[in-house]
Every structure is written in C-alpha cells, then in structure tokens.
Amino acid sequence: MKTRITELLGIEHPIIQGGMHHVGLAELAAAVSNAGGLGIITGLTQGTPEKLAAEIARCRAMTDKPFGVNLTFLPSLTQPDYPGLIQAIIEGGVKVVETAGNNPAQWLPILKEHNIKVIHKCTSVRHALKAQSIGCDAVSVDGFECGGHPGEDDVPNFILLPLAADELSIPFVASGGMADGRSLVAALALGADGINMGTRFIVTEEAPVHENVKQAILAASELDTRLVMRPLRNTERVLNNPGVERLLAKEAALGNTIKFEDIAPEVAGVYPKIMQNGDMDAGAWSCGMVAGLIYDKPSVKTLVDRIMAEAESIIAERLKNVL
Ligand SMILES: Cc1cc2nc3c(=O)[nH]c(=O)nc-3n(C[C@H](O)[C@H](O)[C@H](O)COP(=O)(O)O)c2cc1C
Numbered sequence: 001m002k003t004r005i006t007e008l009l010g011i012e013h014p015i016i017q018g019g020m021h022h023v024g025l026a027e028l029a030a031a032v033s034n035a036g037g038l039g040i041i042t043g044l045t046q047g048t049p050e051k052l053a054a055e056i057a058r059c060r061a062m063t064d065k066p067f068g069v070n071l072t073f074l075p076s077l078t079q080p081d082y083p084g085l086i087q088a089i090i091e092g093g094v095k096v097v098e099t100a101g102n103n104p105a106q107w108l109p110i111l112k113e114h115n116i117k118v119i120h121k122c123t124s125v126r127h128a129l130k131a132q133s134i135g136c137d138a139v140s141v142d143g144f145e146c147g148g149h150p151g152e153d154d155v156p157n158f159i160l161l162p163l164a165a166d167e168l169s170i171p172f173v174a175s176g177g178m179a180d181g182r183s184l185v186a187a188l189a190l191g192a193d194g195i196n197m198g199t200r201f202i203v204t205e206e207a208p209v210h211e212n213v214k215q216a217i218l219a220a221s222e223l224d225t226r227l228v229m230r231p232l233r234n235t236e237r238v239l240n241n242p243g244v245e246r247l248l249a250k251e252a253a254l255g256n257t258i259k260f261e262d263i264a265p266e267v268a269g270v271y272p273k274i275m276q277n278g279d280m281d282a283g284a285w286s287c288g289m290v291a292g293l294i295y296d297k298p299s300v301k302t303l304v305d306r307i308m309a310e311a312e313s314i315i316a317e318r319l320k321n322v323l
Helices: 004-009 026-034 049-062 082-091 105-113 125-134 157-167 181-189 211-219 242-257 260-267 270-275 289-293 300-321
Strands: 015-017 039-042 067-073 096-101 117-122 138-142 172-175 195-197 225-228 236-239
Touching: 004 138, 015 026, 015 039, 015 300, 026 039, 026 049, 026 067, 026 300, 039 049, 049 067, 049 082, 067 082, 082 105, 105 117, 117 125, 125 138, 125 157, 138 157, 157 172, 172 181, 181 195, 181 300, 225 242, 225 260, 242 260
Parallel strands: 015 195, 039 067, 067 096, 096 117, 117 138, 138 172, 172 195
Antiparallel strands: 225 236
C-alpha cells in the first residue's frame, strides 16, 4: 500500500508505532520496522544522550530498515538534555523524529539541517495547523480515545480526522483507537495517510515489557480506562487499577487546589515498576480505550501482516460489494 506517509518515510506499510515510555525500546522499534512499519524508540526513557546513542546502535544492529526516535517536550523543572539527545539522534543517523508535547519550533532548524523528517503529535486541528506552519513534515493526530495524553478538548477521531483532512496540506496519521485492518481503512477513508498505534503494539510477543502488562490489557475492556490529572490540565488516559483509584480519590477530595506533589506517589517513577517489574497496582500508566479491541498477543510481523491483509480485503471486497 502506497500513501503519502509510506513515501515520506520510505516504509512499506502506513503503520507507525508511537513513542511509549519504557515500552519503545530497541526490541519493539526494530520489530515494527522489520515488519515494514516505522518503529520508534522513546528518547526520554533513555534519558541521557549516551544511553540514547547506545539504544539507537542496538536498534540499528537489529534492523536495516528506517526507524525513528520520539522526543517528548514536557514542562518540567529539571529539563532533559534535549540538545544532547538531538545530537545522539543526528550522530546515530536516525532520519525520523516524532515530537510530542510542547511546540518543537526551536528544535526544527537543526533537525531539518540534517534532513530529519519531523512528525509532530497533536490532539487538535489548531495544533496540527501550527505544526504545519512551523515546517513539520507530517502530524500524528491523536483523538480522545488515545492512550497517553489526549489533550483537553475531548474530540474523538470520527470528528477530529475529517476536520484535520479539511484543513491540513501535509500528510497525517490517525492515532488513538487503532487496532486492525478496519481501523486502517477507516482512517484512510477519513482522510489520513496511515495509522499510529500505541496500546495495540504493547500486546505483542516482542514488546519488552512484563507479561503482567500484556495480560492486563488483554483482560481490559473499552470501559476500563480513566482520565487522570484533568484538574492539572495534563490529562492522561490510563488503565484503571487501585493506584489510579487512589489518585482519582485525591483529585475528587482536593478539587482545583490539587498540586502535582499531591499525586506524585501515583504518577512519578511508576513506569519502571509497571513495565519492568509487572507491579500492576503501582500507579497510573497510559492505555487506550482500544484495549477493548485487543484479543491476542501475536508477533509484531503477524500483527502488521494481518492488518494489511484485512485492510486490503475490506477495500477489495466489502467496499466494492456495497457499490
Ligand atoms: C504506555 C504508553 C506510553 C506512552 N508514552 C508516550 C510518550 O512517552 N511520548 C509520547 O509522545 N506518547 C506516548 N504515548 C502515546 C502513544 O505514542 C500513542 O500516541 C497512543 O498510544 C495512541 O493511542 P492508542 O494507545 O489508542 O493506540 C504512550 C502511550 C502508551 C500506551
């Protein structure tokens, strides 16, 4: 299948694996790229330029296909060494960066100078238009369904994607709620050039996380996610668990007086406990509503091949037959 995204990124299938904290390690990124999609290493999980450089080298040893690095720009007191991380990306020969969070404008000149394609993750059309105007090559449009940070506008993909298609001229991928060939065909029909998946890729053989995480997603339905940190205007969609219930109780009790310090035990430093140790009640971790559509744990290649085969058969048979 050929779309503006496959052409832009030099990949076979229009399927991207979004950056995921403590999930997007070399094993998963390489597996997705080897399957013909675009795998992405999560830069901030590595934290330092030296560790990111080593992870890029590890990924390069596992695939000769293109892969990317996610750089999430967070409002935080102790800023990561973004210039150093970008240097590691450049020196590692990575040609695609997925940016997320704050406006990436200040980092675009150096990325462009090294011929690196930038895909910015946006949860609204106005942010997507901003990304286009500052020179991003593509955007990933994340609907309200998505795992992680859906923003504060709460617009689901059935509205957000056609709005994005009406306004944008650069290519974009549909992100949030994507699981299978039906998602891909729907995304294409709504005007997107491909899909970006997070939660679905966690439940694969290669995802380098504790088995408990995969089983928790398999057991979850579409009703089992919660939105946390809304009072802080830093909304995150997470899988419900006792840690999340403690957090929501604090939010209810403290209302608008709540500060990050109040909920830090349930959100700070939680990812390694969940993803590596499988301590599933440690606190809040991102998960999309699409958990309800995840029924198995295939290899990444089986998953990608299945999505493409299903999409092609929907287009060639189901859609053709309704004409
Ligand atoms: C466990 C997890 C961790 C994530 N971490 C990040 C991150 O560090 N940076 C980022 O830009 N997006 C992050 N995301 C968002 C994904 O890249 C992607 O946009 C999102 O998962 C798409 O929605 P879906 O889960 O419905 O597929 C994360 C998502 C999950 C599920």
